[in-house]
Amino acid sequence: xxxxxxxxxxxxxxxxxxxxxxxxxxxxxxxxxxxxxxxxxxxxxxxxxxxxxxxxxxxxxxxxxxxxxxxxxxxxxxxxxxxxxxxxxxxxxxxxxxxxxxxxxxxxxxxxxxxxxxxxxxxxx
Amino acid sequence: xxxxxxxxxxxxxxxxxxxxxxxxxxxxxxxxxxxxxxxxxxxxxxxxxxxxxxxxxxxxxxxxxxxxxxxxxxxxxxxxxxxxxxxxxxxxxxxxxxxxxxxxxxxxxxxxxxxxxxxxxxxxxxxxxxxxxxxxxxxxxxxxxxxxxxxxxxxxxxxxxxxxxxxxxxxxxxxxxxxxxxxxxxxxxxxxxxxxxxxxxxxxxxxxxxxxxxxxxxxxxxxxxxxxxxxxxxxxxxxxxxxxxxxxxxxxxxxxxxxxxxxxxxxxxxxxxxxxxxxxxxxxxxxxxxxxxxxxxxxxxxxxxxxxxxxxxxxxxxxxxxxxxxxxxxxxxxxxxxxxxxxxxxxxxxxxxxxxxxxxxxxxxxxxxxxxxxxxxxxxxxxxxxxxxxxxxxxxxxxxxxxxxxxxxxxxxxxxxxxxxxxxxxxxxxxxxxxxxxxxxxxxxxxxxxxxxxxxxxxxxxxxxxxxxxxxxxxxxxxxxxxxxxxxxxxxxxxxxxxxxxxxxxxxxxxxxxxxxxxxxx
Numbered sequence: 001x002x003x004x005x006x007x008x009x010x011x012x013x014x015x016x017x018x019x020x021x022x023x024x025x026x027x028x029x030x031x032x033x034x035x036x037x038x039x040x041x042x043x044x045x046x047x048x049x050x051x052x053x054x055x056x057x058x059x060x061x062x063x064x065x066x067x068x069x070x071x072x073x074x075x076x077x078x079x080x081x082x083x084x085x086x087x088x089x090x091x092x093x094x095x096x097x098x099x100x101x102x103x104x105x106x107x108x109x110x111x112x113x114x115x116x117x118x119x120x121x122x123x124x125x
Numbered sequence: 126x127x128x129x130x131x132x133x134x135x136x137x138x139x140x141x142x143x144x145x146x147x148x149x150x151x152x153x154x155x156x157x158x159x160x161x162x163x164x165x166x167x168x169x170x171x172x173x174x175x176x177x178x179x180x181x182x183x184x185x186x187x188x189x190x191x192x193x194x195x196x197x198x199x200x201x202x203x204x205x206x207x208x209x210x211x212x213x214x215x216x217x218x219x220x221x222x223x224x225x226x227x228x229x230x231x232x233x234x235x236x237x238x239x240x241x242x243x244x245x246x247x248x249x250x251x252x253x254x255x256x257x258x259x260x261x262x263x264x265x266x267x268x269x270x271x272x273x274x275x276x277x278x279x280x281x282x283x284x285x286x287x288x289x290x291x292x293x294x295x296x297x298x299x300x301x302x303x304x305x306x307x308x309x310x311x312x313x314x315x316x317x318x319x320x321x322x323x324x325x326x327x328x329x330x331x332x333x334x335x336x337x338x339x340x341x342x343x344x345x346x347x348x349x350x351x352x353x354x355x356x357x358x359x360x361x362x363x364x365x366x367x368x369x370x371x372x373x374x375x376x377x378x379x380x381x382x383x384x385x386x387x388x389x390x391x392x393x394x395x396x397x398x399x400x401x402x403x404x405x406x407x408x409x410x411x412x413x414x415x416x417x418x419x420x421x422x423x424x425x426x427x428x429x430x431x432x433x434x435x436x437x438x439x440x441x442x443x444x445x446x447x448x449x450x451x452x453x454x455x456x457x458x459x460x461x462x463x464x465x466x467x468x469x470x471x472x473x474x475x476x477x478x479x480x481x482x483x484x485x486x487x488x489x490x491x492x493x494x495x496x497x498x499x500x501x502x503x504x505x506x507x508x509x510x511x512x513x514x515x516x517x518x519x520x521x522x523x524x525x526x527x528x529x530x531x532x533x534x535x536x537x538x539x540x541x542x543x544x545x546x547x548x549x550x551x552x553x554x555x556x557x558x559x560x561x562x563x564x565x566x567x568x569x570x571x572x573x574x575x576x577x578x579x580x581x582x583x584x585x586x587x588x589x590x591x592x593x594x595x596x597x598x599x600x601x602x603x604x605x606x607x608x609x610x611x612x613x614x615x616x617x618x619x620x621x622x623x624x625x626x627x628x629x630x631x632x633x634x635x636x637x638x639x640x641x642x643x644x645x646x647x
Contacts, residue, residue, distance in 0.1 A: 046329035121440040
């Protein structure tokens with residue numbers, strides 16, 4: 001199971017990096033969404049995948065009897081999902097505003113903050 | 126949460142039984158106070174006139190608390206507090222050591238000063254759209270990052286400061302800002318996501334997230350693949366710190382927002398990246414970090430030279446300052462790359478100096494823009510006649526950023542040059558000195574054109590708008606406070622140099638950091 005998920009995570013990373021290499025903001029957005037999912041899956045898998053064994057220490061013992069999934073990475077993933085979701089929502093609105101205002105979603109043409117022809121500073125006093 | 130008492134479980138190993146002394150709450154105050162007051166200000170968004178006052182009082186309280194905390198840390202070592210009374214490695218804890226507290230102290234001073242400056246420069250719209258809540262949340266995120274002792278918690282604070290900085294950078298909604306914000310947002314998001322990957326792997330390898338615990342376990346397991354981990358961390362934090370070749374988002378975005386926002390960003394955000402690199406590289410993964418020395422050497426050389434050259438080529442004062450931030454990052458990387466106690470000492474001191482000076486320079490640039498109506502070197506001028514006091518302060522800042530005595534930039538420069546020479550890195554030393562020389566020409570030129578020259582470059586008059594008395598108070602006082610601190614560190618260098626010294630020593634010998642958490646030492 002872990003092996004299958006490892007391959008899946010690899011595909012996620014590859015796809016997200018491919019998408020983020022694009023000049024178009026919309027692909028960057030999709031890439032960022034895939035990237036955060038890839039990371040979440042990665043942490044989730046790192047915490048062991050075990051079916052139907054609750055991570056509960058039985059009465060009188062100091063450790064669970066069977067191998068259980070570690071609940072902490074799942075808590076980390078939960079935090080990371082919430083954060084990634086809120087940031088993705090912000091990026092979505094930002095990208096839409098940028099498209100409306102700048103009239104392009106091609107980063108090569110987003111040159112308002114850094115114009116191609118910048119004036120040179122004075123050469124003499 | 127305590128279980129049934131008939132089970133024979135010794136809770137004292139996992140749980141703080143005694144009540145926490147009130148003084149220990151000081152280490153959480155820099156995070157809790159801005160968080161609560163930020164939420165409170167969000168509710169008060171219809172009363173824009175009291176927002177700066179509330180934010181100012183909050184940050185003043187945080188600053189005072191940080192002073193007390195710093196004195197205590199300097200005297201008796203790191204201050205530790207377990208959140209929810211769960212001891213590490215079970216719960217999240219805060220551990221303020223010299224490095225974290227010194228950085229938190231400096232950044233709270235800068236945040237406070239920026240609030241004073243913003244009282245007359247952030248208008249009703251900016252206040253209604255939440256400038257002050259964002260600012261307070263940003264301060265909470267920065268302080269949390271400096272003080273936390275939990276590596277996943279560090280990631281969470283990174284996200285807190287990131288999302289508040291997103292809010293600040295788009296505030297005003299101009300075309301330039303949206304353009305800059307797109308680049309800033311995407312690249313910083315990728316950097317923090319990379320950091321999260323590293324955190325996930327770290328937990329997978331070592332089974333703990335507490336930094337003190339991690340330090341022990343990493344030292345115990347030399348065979349763990351820490352090199353790979355460190356590569357992810359170096360990449361993520363170098364991107365955060367805007368080191369070459371991951372620096373391009375900074376000059377693309379830092380000149381676009383309101384000048385107060387730029388000042389806060391330039392002062393605080395990149396230094397959080399430097400701090401994280403020092404903490405994780407210097408304390409947690411020293412062995413793996415050593416293998417990156419050659420790479421970091423080139424990063425330091427290229428970042429400082431690129432920053433200086435960029436500053437020399439910019440005609441817009443704000444853009445030029447953005448490149449000066451970069452050359453400062455290069456200087457800090459000089460110390461990090463050498464990785465000797467002297468080098469890290471210099472890097473920490475430089476970080477503190479850079480927080481103060483970059484904030485003051487951006488605020489001063491704001492005053493230049495306000496008085497002459499332009500940020501362009503070709504069309505500013507005549508400010509020496511208009512305000513000799515302001516001109517004198519700016520000249521001090523020019524000397525400070527160039528590393529001339531007797532100002533705050535001199536001591537870190539001495540330490541860094543000595544460390545690089547001792548390590549036998551002649552090229553590194555040469556590149557660093559050359560870059561600070563070029564940076565001096567670039568910033569000196571601003572003084573020459575904006576203050577000495579009486580008209581514009583083409584000879585025409587500059588229509589100077591003199592500051593009203595209220596404006597002078599609001600804009601020049603914050604700069605004056607920073608200038609006093611900068612001169613103070615330059616002349617009475619001992620306290621700052623001592624503090625940076627124990628901060629650096631704490632990274633090389635983390636035993637004090639670990640024993641602060643000792644109730645649980647496994």
